[in-house]
Amino acid sequence: MxxxxxxxxxxxxxxxxxxxxxxxxxxxxxxxxxxxxxxxxxxxxxxxxxQGFILDYGPHRxxxxxxxxxxxxxxxxxxxxVTIDRLTRIYYREKYFRYPIRSREVMISLGMAETLRILWSYLQTKLFPNDNPQNFAEWVTAKFGQRLFEIFFEGYTEKLWGIKCSEISTEWASQRIRGLSLSGAIRKALLGSGGGAKNMIDQFQFPxxxxxxxxxxxxxxxxxxxxxxxxxxxxxxxxxxxxxxxxxxxxxxxxxxxxxxxxxxxxxxxxxxxxxxxxxxxxxxxxxxxxxxLIFRNTILVYLFIDQLDLFPDNWLYINDPAVLVGRVTNFANWSPEMLPTNANQTPICCEYWCNFNDPIWQESEASLIDRATQELRQIKLIQNDQLNNQLNNQVTDGFVMRLPRTYPVxxxxxxxxxxxxxxxxxxxxxxxxxxxxxxxxxxxxxxxxxxxxxxxxxxxxxxxxxxxxxxxxxxxxxxxxxx
Ligand SMILES: Cc1cc2nc3c(=O)[nH]c(=O)nc-3n(C[C@H](O)[C@H](O)[C@H](O)COP(=O)(O)OP(=O)(O)OC[C@H]3O[C@@H](n4cnc5c(N)ncnc54)[C@H](O)[C@@H]3O)c2cc1C
Incomplete structure (x- = not known):
């Protein structure tokens, strides 16, 4: 040349x-x-x-x-x-909610009392609007109400950044969740979405x-x-x-x-x-x-191979529940079929943990991280007690860990x-x-x-x-x- x-x-x-x-x-x-x-x-x-699987660093849509x-x-x-069908849900209080949020599902799953609490807190944002939110917590609350903020945003966001939502800049919120409208979602829930073709959120192109x-x-x-x-x-x-x-x-x-x-x-x-x-x-x-x-947050990826097909249908799940440390779980079986070896009889998944250099988890051994991820997946009922390969807790051949320093600018x-x-x-x-x-x-x-x-x-x-x-x-x- x-x-x-x-x-x-x-x-x-x-x-x-x-x-x-x-x-x-x-x-x-x-x-x-x-x-x-x-x-x-x-x-x-x-x-x-x-071992014949192609794995990404968590979800890379x-x-x-x-x-x-x-x-x-x-x-x-x-x-x-290839075109991939997208399904992403949020885990909260032992239930899974589709993301982006669907109001009808939220109402049915959380029950009437919680739905009223959500609507009441949303109404308050309309009656007493905060036109100048100073941080992520205020920004989301101003847009969706206190209750929806607590249910769908707070737990995951605080795991990811390792600080209170009130310490996170509004810039992150406005970049990442711009355009979601609760009033629009409620309208859809009450009046129906009107059907229509799948949009780019329902499907995506992938290598x-x-x-x-x-x-x-x-x-x-x-x-x-x-x-x-x-x-x-x-x-x-x-x-x-x-x-x-x-x-x-x-x-x-x-x-x-x-x-x-x-x-x-x-x-x-x-x-x-x-x-x-x-x-x-x-x-x-x-x-x-x-x-x-300037602070960067680190990521730990714990890959596990589970002796079961059709484990869960999502490309990835957000784990909003503060009872477990895992923040997101990716299921590579639901991405490009060619990422799996032919006749694969295991499901490859990736659990994400976020931390700082001085957090004890950053130093945790590979075996202990695999054990932690295994226990937490059981806790949120993604796997049953007998579904993991029995040897997994002692042998890392069915799981491995990657530590990625400086992945998220805070x-x-x-x-x-x-x-x-x-x-x-x-x-x-x-x-x-x-x-x-x-x-x-x-x-x-x-x-x-x-x-x-x-x-x-x-x-x-x-x-x-x-x-x-x-x-x-x-x-x-x-x-x-x-x-x-
Ligand atoms: C867990 C996770 C999930 C993600 N999911 C998505 C997603 O779904 N969709 C999406 O679009 N994006 C996603 N991203 C973000 C995406 O990975 C990044 O936006 C993208 O990789 C950034 O590219 P970059 O080139 O800016 O930085 P990087 O990908 O970080 O590349 C920087 C390169 O510089 C190299 N380097 C560093 N120091 C030196 C040195 N001293 N000398 C030489 N080389 C050096 C590094 O090794 C690296 O290869 C995700 C990221 C993570 C961590």
Missing amino acids: PPESSASVHILGAGPAGLAAAYTLTKKQQKVTIIERDRRVGGLAKSINY FFTKLKPVLELWHEVLGSEQ RLGSGQLYDRIEANLRDHDQTVMLGAEVVKLHHNGVKVTYIVTRDRESGIETEYECDRIISSIPITILLQQMEPPPPPRVIEAARS YTGNYKEALATIQNYLDRFANLQLIGRYGAFKYNNQDHSLLMGILAAENVINPNKHNLWSVNSDSEYQEAANET
Whole structure:
């Protein structure tokens, strides 16, 4: 491929954001070098292979209204897509409720007294509206009433973020559950929904071989175009002269050998907090302080294989009940059929736990986590006592654990001011762009990370075309759902 510019663009991290940047630049005949610390591409959206099963990191439903992202998706996957029927429910007080919420079901399942409590608390929000909610709890209560907030939002949200809903920024709520309307839902419950075709919430497109297939195919495309994809190589230093990053240092994770690369332009999707620690000379103390104040939440994934087919019909379940620590359970048997080996007689599921580095569960042994997940699934009656392989508690061959550090940027405290301080400092480096969930401290789903990558690539070709910091917060958001 004849490079438009002889100097390669260095892309740090081969998750959705970094790969979208590399893919877009490749289409523009621009040479790129992508540097990834893991042995596989795809970041948090990769798929893993385990004894013939293809497993994702929890549920990785793909949904977008963003045109450039949809184009990339179709271009890369082509006919490698399947349509998945969606069923997602919330577990609360030993009952399962469909998500998005259906009022008629709520009324029947919770009974008349609870329904009246819900309607009364909703009415109060209409009589005494809170036009200026200050946090997540107030935002949801203002929209749905106190009772629905407690039943359907509070437990799950507090498990996910590890802080009270009153400490979570309204920004998260407005991004994630915009558009749900209780009055609309009540109208539907009383008058009926009117039927109609399945909408995009009922079905979704998905890669035939798991969410990571999209990213494996981008990697193959890059290699076909003779682009450099370095795996198992961690960026450990970014040297700069005050206005430009001049060279980076990578360390091979196997051999420990360090290598220096001169840099012309850099697109980084590695955690923003780590990037700042790696800068040489270091940033001023106020910037370091701001970076220290940003919090990411970790995820533990406990995969279990259960000796029963048709365990439950959902793609995934939200576990709102505070009696158990598990927050979400994914059933991979209800995704693409080709993610299971032929004649599979086990159901692969994934239990998600969220925590901070200093929480005891982060250090818990694999056996203990498998045991915990097993007991909790029994407690919420997803599995019966005799359904688990008898050996599971002692042998990890039927279950395994993945610990993912820094998976959720936490929108709390003074994070906006801290980010502004960091952005102000980083904006002076004309050849450095930050993208992605880690990289820009944005609560992105795949589509917004892909979009940031595409826009960063366009900025390389046409400098300053897009302000990357405004992606997501300024973008139209898509679905009435509080996912991921
Ligand atoms: C449990 C879970 C469920 C999710 N469910 C969904 C869903 O249903 N739908 C959806 O759209 N999204 C979902 N997401 C979010 C989705 O995974 C992310 O939005 C997406 O992966 C972000 O892409 P990214 O490229 O910004 O970051 P990442 O995927 O985190 O990629 C960053 C990459 O940088 C690499 N890296 C880090 N440090 C270095 C270094 N020093 N040197 C070199 N490389 C480095 C990492 O190894 C990684 O590969 C989910 C996420 C999680 C954790």
